[in-house]
Structure formats: C-alpha cells, structure tokens
Amino acid sequence: MKKALSFMVIRVFILSFVFTVPFPSTGLDLGDIRSWQEVICKDGEYWSNNICCKNCPAGTHLKSACTVPGERGQCEQCEDETYTEHANHLHRCIGCKKCRPDQEIVQACSHTQNYLCQCKEGGFCTPEQACEMCKKCSRCDPDEKAVRNCTATSNTECKKIYLPSEWSPGKGKFDLKSPLWKQHKYAIYVAIAVPVIISVLLLVVGAVYIYIRKKKQAGGSEDIGLKIEEGKTEHTHRMGGLSLIFSPPRYEPFPELIPVKGEQSLRSCFHYFEEISSYHHKRFFRELNLSNNVIQNCEHMQYEDRIDHLLGIWYEKVGKCANLNDLLKALLDLDQRHTAESIQEKALADGHYVLQESL
Template sequence: MWRILLALCACCTALPRHTGASPLGPGLSRTQRDVTCDVGVEYRHGDLCCRYCRAGTYVKSHCSRSGGEGQCEECDSGTYTEHDNELAKCLPCTQCRLDQELVKQCTHAEDAKCQCKPGRFCHPDEACEVCKRCTRCKTDEEAVRNCTSTTDTECKKVQSKADAPSDSTVATVASILVVAAVCVIIIALGLYKWRLKRSDSQSDQPDSVKPELQYNFPSEVRGDSDARRLSRQLEEEFPKLVPVKGEESLRACFEYFEDLSMDYYRRFFRSLGLNDNVIKGCDQQQYEDRIHELLNKWVEKEGRDAGLDVLLRALLDLSQRRTAETIRDQALQAGHYRR
C-alpha cells in the first residue's frame, strides 16, 4: 500500500508547473476583456474608458480613471475639430484655392467654407478640383437661370416674333423712304420751276437761284435726314448704360472682351489711346490675360472717363457691331449695367 502512495506522489511531482499564462490570450487580462465603454461618449484607453474631448479641442493627455475625462486642450489657430473626439492633435483648416473665395472663416470647431468665384461654378456632386467657367448664352439665346457657384447658366432660344421685322428689313424700308422723299422733293421743285417760267414774274427771278433750288436743296435735306436717322438708330440700340457698382461693374465686364478677334485687338486698343509699346509689352501673356491687362492699363489712364460706352463705341468704329451687341447684352443680363 505504501508503495502505491509513493508512486502517486512521484507522478504529481512530474507534472509541469503553471506558468501564469492567461487562458484568455497573450497580453489580455480578464479586466481588459470585461471593459465595455459607452459608445459615442467614451473611448477605450488600455483598461480604462475615457470621455471624449469636445469639438474644438483635442486630447492632450488621457484619463487616469474610467468614466473620467483626460486633459483636453483647445485647438491652435488654423486648426479645428468638428466633433467630440479622441484625436491627439487638431486638423488643419482648409485653404481656399485661387479660383475660390472664402465664404466662412475657420473656427476651432468648424472648418472654413469656400465657393467658386463669380463667373465660375462647380457641381456639388463632383470632385471640385477646379472651378469651371460659366456658359455664356449666344446672341439668339436668353438666360433662364443665372450661373451660381454650384450651377451653370441655363440658356434657351429666343422665340422670334412673327410681326417684328428684322434689322435688314428695317434698313431696306428706311432706304426706300429716303429715296422716295428725295424724289418727291425733286418733283416738287421741278413743278415750282415750271410754274415760275409761266408766271409773269419770271423775269424778276434771277436764273442763278433756280439751279441752286433744284440741286442743292434736295441734297442738303437728304444729308440731314440720313444723319438724324442714323443718330437716332444708334441712340436706340446703344443707349448710355449706367453702371450698378461704378468701376467694379466695368472691370466685371472685362471677360466679355476675351472674344474680341485677334485681327482687331491691336487696332481696338490703339483707338483707346494705348501706344504700341504698351500693347507689345503684353504679347508674352495668354490672349485672355493680355486683354485684361490692357483694359486695366486703359482704365488707369482714363480714370473717371473710362466706361463701357466708350469701349462699345470703339468697337462700332471698327465695324465690330456684333461683338458690341454681344458685350452689351451680357453686361445687362449679368446685372453689371442697366439702361
């Protein structure tokens, strides 16, 4: 019997000793496994549940007991956190690009807000890597929705009025009326001359007066009539425009001159009083930048006398009527000028 007891003691002595390894896995104590933090309110740090730092701050040091809050530090200038967080540092504020303008300043608890500058747009459902230039309606179109920072211009065809005559028809009718008026005057003067010959007082009338009445008078009437008609027509089609915001309105219209033909742009700026050295000095720039630069130099030279009407008259003098009409219509539709 005693031999059996000795054998059992020897077996117990041969068994391996407990090493202290946790059956829950390496590095994880039963306390850590049982930790459950309040979702949305606390975050886990080791075997503790620390409360989130508020928006506008970050975690400078963690809590020392569960349910407590560590040391939260306010974000530095130029950084932010928008929500309760466990971040070790704040996020840098967004910087607006060159084609954007700042809408709302960055604060400790909210990022900066940017949007495309006037004349450009970017759809909100697209990656806005660059702002696109707003579409310009053609001369036979009208804007049904103006361009915004997030939507492009919407244009539609202008419905032509059946009763409204075209410009060419008006010009033809006017020419016919002028010719008819001249013919009537010539006929009237011819009858007057014929009656003078039949009257007894013909001898008292100097012969030199008759040719003058017959030829010079109709031509003078015709010249004055044409001049007045053309002057009225120009005043109706190109009335003096009133800027809504002074010089700012004029500069806002510079982009409309980007469509000016390269064949005319030198003559255009010479007619505005800029010398060839100034014009050639901008030849290395892109064409659009060149137009803006020269228009800015012209405004600086003219000062208060600078105006959109002066630019439109210069285009008319160069027979660029269509370009002048397009720029006039764009300035009115955009609200930079009013009649």
C-alpha cells in the first residue's frame, strides 16, 4: 500500500512539472521532444509551439498552427492535382502521380486520394510485388489451355492437355475419324512441326558456319569497317555479298544550364524533382550511385521529404562537382525526358539557372 502511494505521488509530481514548466525552444534532442509529446498530445494531435494542436482533415493541409491547446489551426483545401489521404499537419499537399503509359486510369485524382491506376489490357502486375512496369500477359502453349484469363493483377493460368491413352506411341494407331483427333489435331500438328523447323534451322546455321570456316581457311576474310559521316558513327560489317550497318542509339542532349547563385540555385531546384514518378525514384537515385540501404532508410518519410533528403545526401557525396545538369542527364538515361524537360523549364522560369547560349 505504501509503495503504491509513493508511486502515485511521484507520478503526480512529474505530470505537474510537465504542465507547469515551459519546454525550452532549443537544446532538446528529437527523441526528447517525441517523449514529451507522447505524454501530452493525444492521437490525432501534433506538437507545435509548446502546445498540442489537432490535425487538419484529409483533403486539406496546414496553413498555420493553433494558438489554443486542443484546437485545430488554420487548414487550407488542397489544390487541383494534389491530395492528402489522411488527417495531417503537412504544410502542403502531395502531388498526384499520373498513371504510366502502360496503365489506364481507374479512378481520377481527388483532394483525398491519388490516381488509381491499373495495367492496360494485355499487361498485369501482381499486388504483392513492386510494379515499376506492367508485365506482358503470357500465352498458353499449343498443348495447353487457359483455365484463367489474364487480368490487370494476375497472369494467364494454363493447364496441360493430356491426350487419351489410345493416342500414345505403341498403344495402337490414330483414328483420324475420331472426334478426339479432330479436337486436338492442331496441337499434334504443332508438336510435330516445331521439332522439324528447329532441326532445319540448326542445319542452316551449321552449313553457314562450315562455309565461313572454309572461306577463312582458303584465305578469305571478313571486312569490318568503321564509317564516319557527318558526325554519325556507323559500324559496317560485310560478309560475302551481305552488308549490315549497326548505328548506336542517338540521344539529343540538353543545353548546358549555368547556375545564377551557385549552390543556392541547385538546392532551390530540389523540390522540382518531386515530379519523378514513385515507380522510378529508386532507379533514379541508384543512377546517382546511392546505395539501396540509403534509399530504403528513407522509406518512412513523406515522398517530398524523401526526395529532398536523398538529393541532400547526393550533394554531400559529390561536393562542389554537383550540378543540375548531372541530375537531368540521369533522368534522360532512364528515358524520363518529359520529367527532365519540365524541371529544366521551371529552373529557367524561376530564375535559378540560365542557358549557356544566352551568356
């Protein structure tokens, strides 16, 4: 009884201290702030200016915090193409991410939810796996039949067709008038034709190989040349009377961007990269040589905070050599030209960068 009474007195003393002594504005560790908040703030509240405020409802974001404990601050409705799915105290709403070209819209973006997308007909993505692009639906082999058609979330399921025992080798002759033969004759035709075609192709490849060997032994040689014309590089390979020209892929580079205020210009552009699709952001940061561990350690953050934090890590890693042109090139290498062009236009329009040509 005495121990319980002593514990109650200590607890009352601690709570009275918490509610009477103001929290210092600086000098507290993040873990200390969270521990005080857990004691004072309820679910659905957040800590701001030494008081607990209620979260803004879904579909809005926080404009200014409350001044009276337990009340809600000033909330503002999300703009078009932005949303907040849950109660929050974010200072701005999350930008809606549009569906990829291989997807179709199931439900449009609203103030309380992102676009709902699914793979277009002929493609699928399983819900339990990360889907950076839709996979092509499989087709059943000639000796199979579909037991379940492909959907946006599952692949085609096939089942083997087992021929009747009287059709098996050594068990009698085929009855060409049998209804079973008529039902499966195309599968049997394919089963016979495929090995024959493969055998013929192997014979052709073998004959070509022997011809080349004999020609080399007879003193013949392949003529492999490099053709340079008007700034384009083409590899020409001649064998006998056949010429093959291989042209490397051509990428149109961006004009060089020059920062107006050095490091400040680059950091001012970090939030533009929130346009990167959530399906591509991991590949983008891997392209910047950030490790998977570093990327995964930021998964708990809000998307825009995660982008800004990872770009900060990249900047610290690269140092003075960091520039916006390298980030745009990484997007081009990932075939994200539309996003790169949008970021470039914003950097120029907001006056953070100028084109080298205009200097």
